[in-house]
Amino acid sequence: MYGNDVIDPNEPLNAAETGAYDAAAAHEDQREAIGSDFDALIAADQRIEPRDAMPDTYRETLIRQIAQHAHSEIIGMQPEGNWITRAPSLRRKAILIAKVQDEAGHGLYLYSAAETLGVDRQELLDRLHDGKQKYSSIFNYPTLTWADCGAIGWLVDGAAIMNQVPLCRCSYGPYARAMIRVCKEESFHQRQGFEILWTLMRGTEAQQAMAQDAADRWWWPALAMFGPPDTGEAAKGGHTEQSMAWGIKRFSNDDLRQKFVDMMVPQAEKLGIVLPDPHLRWNEERGHYDFGEIDWDEFWQVLRGDGPCNAERIEHRRRAHDEGAWVREAANAYAAKQTIRENEKESAA
Amino acid sequence: MTDAPEGATERSWPLWEVFVRGKRGLSHVHVGSLHAPDAEMALRNARDVYTRRQEGVSIWVVKADDVTASSPSEKDSFFDPAGDKIYRHPTFYDVPEDVEYL
């Protein structure tokens, strides 16, 4: 241990730095013994690959899930992207550019995985732009101060990693492989967020207040990122059961949320940040932290499109895409001309 | 400038499969795909998308349409015949235990 006033670089700060990641990323191929029957492969916890036979509903569910995940990465560039020009130091500016760039990369890895299922990225983007496919509601909250970049890295990337580590052993091979790549990169995101808050909490009074305010605003939305309750009574009629059976979901929303809370509370204490939940306390009996009730009405409202930034995020994305149309067309036109020129050269030779 | 040939304004750029050689001595490994208008741009984009952390020393890009893949239903006829050619593997051969450097 390093004492209380530095971050111990060897201590895991997020789920990608724990054994869970290594366990998820390791995978033993037994296909030789099992053959290529979908149900048998799933039952034996084996990977399904793009050209394998698979039920239509499995394919559709995956396309929807991977696309939504990809959209979240791309839309997720915006809340922090708009701080690149305002980052308060050059070191922070460089880190932020690299981080937002990573999110673009994650989006591309995921669209690439979705495309192995027979959809085109353009189709998926159209569905995003038309509001037919969703992205994570967390990005419909505004980033009001610099400390929000810290809170997003610490809490939002932290929660995302918690969600994503189990997906490294998702039954669909290309998705699992994309997630392994993503998780490896994500842990830097969470660390830089923690470090932003750490620095603020050791700074001026105004900086401390800024950090506390950001944590106040992002804590509950981060908990909601795990999705609605899906254990006990709440599980009935949900997607969780089928997705679990297919190996495209490994833990219930409630399990992951609990793990996240258990991981974050000690980190908040270290930071000196008070999490905005009066019911938060260690439950000796359960061996977990108890926490308060999430305001699901608010969650559903944001999901339906009534969040502070829903319209803005889609509008931004659509504008960038539309403004780029002439560029993409030009590149296609040039490629087509080049092909013709090469063919002419060949036939002349 | 000539007019754009037909088909030039199709909606999206073609898909390219990306292969990266992690370091000298290793094979190129498939890492994913991306969209680009032509091979030159595909290579460039692959560098930015798949090797931001020095993950590679060499990149191949192949138009996804140009990849011919074996089908899982043909798996038996493709790969099983190799299964009984155990003499291709060094473990097939019995040699005296005290022979070195084998």
Add this chain to the structure above:
Amino acid sequence: MSTMRNESLPGAAENTGAAPGDKPYAGYLLGLADDAMVYAQRLGEWMTNAPQIEEDMALGNIALDLLGQARGLYPYIGSIDGSGRGEDDYAMQRDERDWRNVHLVEQERGDFADEMARLLWFSAYQVELHTALTGSGDDVVAGVAGKALKEVRYHLDHASLWVVRLGDGTEESHRRMQAALDRVLPYVAELFDDDEASVLAVDRGAGVLPSSLHDRVEGRVAAVVAQATLTLPDGSRWRSRGGRSGIHSRPMGYLLAEMQHIARSHPGATW
């Protein structure tokens, strides 16, 4: 290569590095650093706004390279001008009149063709600049240039690929690319002005005379423009001046306001 170095860096052999308190030489280096810094700031605006997600990433990489170049120079400049300032003192705490970048890099972000026109000129300039500076008698500058050269070659390549595709693409892209080349031109000549600081830097064997780079830079740009079926406009109109002596254009003040406002709202804070 060797003849070029001798041309642009007379006296390189007897140079002995920088003496503290050398304001004119610091001013020369500040020009190099501020160009990279301000352009990085502008390119950062493209994140989430590029025509394709792959291009967000490419422009992000270029911004990161330029930011790195500036960060490599600022602390060194702080040791030369005797102020001991660090990178954030230079980037976040200086007023407009103290910035020494050319107007080209401070202009507002236009459309994608505008950016590629600017990147083509600026990266062609930087390729020649850093090629010459690798022979600088100042080891720190030579080191920064050596690293930067690899980066800016890639930037030039990127801009060239796009200018060719836009110029020789569709009718609309041809028109827009040509218009962008026309718009950027008045800001190009300033890159090659021999101000007092650069002349002094050349005298001490550490710098390169901007005017000596002009023909090679223009040659590089002209080749790309020709391949793109475009024409290089002639430069008979108004042209920008004054960046190297801290006289800037309207967008600069807004750029600084945005870049500096958090740091300046919290005097003495660390981030």
